[in-house]
Amino acid sequence: MMVNSCLLCGVGGQGTVLASKLIAFAAMEKGKRIRTAETIGMAQRGGCVVSHVRIGDEIFSPMIPLKGADILIAFEPAEAVRCLPYLKDGGTVVVNQKAVRPVTASLADSGYDGKEMIAHLKGLPIRLIVVDGDAICQKCGSPRVLNVALLAAAAKSGALAMTAEELKYAIQKRLPEKFHQINFAAIEAVEIETERNPIV
Amino acid sequence: MKQFLMGNEAIALGACHAGVRLVAGYPGTPSTEILESVAKQKDPDIYVEWSVNEKAALEVAAGAAYSGARTMVTMKQVGLNVASDPLMSLAYVGVKGGMVVVVADDPGPISSQTEQDTRTFASYSKLPVFDPSSPEEAYQMIQDAFTLSEEEGTPVLFRPTTRVCHSCADIEVLDQKPAFPAPEGFMRDTARFVIFPKASYQNHLRIEKRNPLIGKRFSSYRYNTLTGKGKKALVTGGISTAYAKEALLGYDGEFLHLCVATPFPFPEELGRKLLNEVDEVLVLEELDPVLEKALIFLCGKYHFDVAIHGKLDGFVPAAGENSVEILKNAMYEFFDDFPRPSRPEAVLEDLPVRPPVLCAGCPHRASFYAVKQAMKGRKAVFCGDIGCYTLGNAMPLDMVDTCLCMGADVTIAQGIRRVDPDTTCFSFIGDSTFFASGITGVVNAVYNQSDIILIVLDNSTTAMTGHQPHPGTGQTMMGTISEKISIEKILTAIGVTSVQTVDPLNYKAAVKAVADAAKEKGVRAILFRSPCIAVVKPEKPVVIDREKCVGCKKCIRDLGCPALMMNDNKASVEESLCTGCGLCSQICPTSAISKEGK
Known part of the structure; x- marks a missing residue:
């Protein structure tokens, strides 16, 4: 079997680790071999975080080699750009359009708002899916559903080794029941959005 | 299963x-x-x-x-x-x-x-x-x-x-x-x-x-393996073994591969078996050249004429983490027919940098800020320690002058004070670090009549590593409740005569406590006690009155809180991050920031 590699990146506290666990669970359910690697420790506090998820039979390194990711799920625009060297040529990028402004940017008045990053991504020969994570979170009433919303968009793209149905099942099995409905609502919101703006 | x-x-x-x-x-x-x-x-x-x-x-x-x-x-x-x-x-x-x-x-x-x-x-x-x-x-x-x-x-x-x-x-x-x-x-x-x-x-x-x-x-342990054939060999250990196997996918050249899972005592017989067959060896490992030196030792001991490449001859980097890419580059140099690794493409310049910072609402920010304000314009040294509060070194707080190892803040401060008597020497230590290795330093300070201000940043947990209990929390890993060990009582028992306990989020009281301590001599202690934001429920985010905000940026420039930023020339708060600690509301010169309901 081919290896499917997914890199999740964002800023500490955005929920990348749980997202990687859901993908891993779905792969396990299908009887696939899986390796993941997480950023844990000092780098978490507002720093860049990445989770590597690799599914397939012949995997040795838990870390995705450069140009080895089929899909990049970025919780933040600048983090998407930062992690581009991991993306295969012509790979898929799912990116949340809302920027997380670091303290350094606020101190330096850099005016960073993520728009220039999205513009940069749009000019690249990649498959780009921009998700309005903020709107979906507001619709669902919780900033905590960002990770599931991005996973749902990634599942829709077909580049991730997980379907929306498998994602739902993973949520049912892995998350406490009180979080099921808001996360299903996030998947629903992404489905409605992609019907309006189909992923190409 | x-x-x-x-x-x-x-x-x-x-x-x-x-x-x-x-x-x-x-x-x-x-x-x-x-x-x-x-x-x-x-x-x-x-x-x-x-x-x-x-x-x-x-x-x-x-x-x-x-x-x-x-x-x-x-x-x-x-x-x-x-x-x-x-x-x-x-x-x-x-x-x-x-x-x-x-x-x-x-x-x-x-x-x-x-x-x-x-x-x-x-x-x-x-x-x-x-x-x-x-x-x-x-x-x-x-x-x-x-x-x-x-x-x-x-x-x-x-x-x-x-x-x-x-x-x-x-x-x-x-x-x-x-x-x-x-x-x-x-x-x-x-x-x-x-x-x-x-x-x-x-x-x-x-x-x-x-x-x-x-x-x-x-030498016969199942995870020490010798495979392949040829005149060249790879020797790998730890995660580098996994990276090497990944890097070698698709390569069909001839070589021997020795994986070493037990670096000491080195499996000598296996090593000799390898050296007997090859002319050249590339060793791939992280940190010290342990396997490399073991093989060089064997070459000397048994007179093998084999070239050993690795960290010592600059074949692979001497420090830092390995990666599949680093190994591929080394393999390209080592083998005659290894495909040239592709160069990573340049990333866009000017990406925002994200050094780790204290969380929004972290009480350590308030403690550092209070000390900074109280000592403004005075000669002071701030000795830090290991924990979340090492991040007090980041701009704009910039309040960590030294950091060495667990507990060293207390004792380094004493040493600096001995040669720099005009300086007020502060030591910052977290609650868990205090119990782990700070107490000895305080005993040393009192016994040797040192002149330092000890700041205990007590957030009631071991925060940096993920909130483990410690002697001051009254909980054990077995889930039982034990008597909380009081830091105040320990300090008093050691003979620290001035011990103040203050909530750092009460800005005025915190600055006053530091100013008072600075007037005294000897070993003085201030316990800044306020729980880690990760272990208590957050309060409602602060509210910024855009009419009152004059856009002076004092809150942002002084505190460096991740929840504060400028929007359309006025300060604004990221509600998903703000815990309502209210520190910014206490320093805003135009009282534009308020805690909800107050």
């Missing part, structure tokens, strides 16, 4: 399945989850504790191992420095029950002070060491480590690195743990358990005789 486990969970489960009875440790990235995962098993046969530091943990475990119980100690690499006093002696005395000392190394380093290599410590302390290359190997090898320890009557080191600790894999594990007999209890044997110079001489002889035999045993 298959389970999806993190390396640290795999080590924990492996130890449980090897019949471990007692696990003690001190939190430290990347080792922390091992002990926590054992505790989660809730096995009535296993006692688990967060000890006050690594030395205490190792001694507790040694006592249990003297009594025939299988024990495990967990720590990060710098923790081994703290535990090295008992470990060096225990190497001579030995153990009865199997004892595995798990020390997680941190190449990079990613969250540590040093890039020290526990494999080097193994040869220094003359203790066998296991070096797993994946979570599944870790699960199996920890069980082998217990067996070896018990058979040889010696503590055994077990050294995973960050990428093994924090990577996950689907692993085949036992459905349930096998039955193990209960430990026999402590049998008095003074000739063995009381260390004396004469016995140590005998033990030293015994160890030097034993280790080559263990090396021989390791």
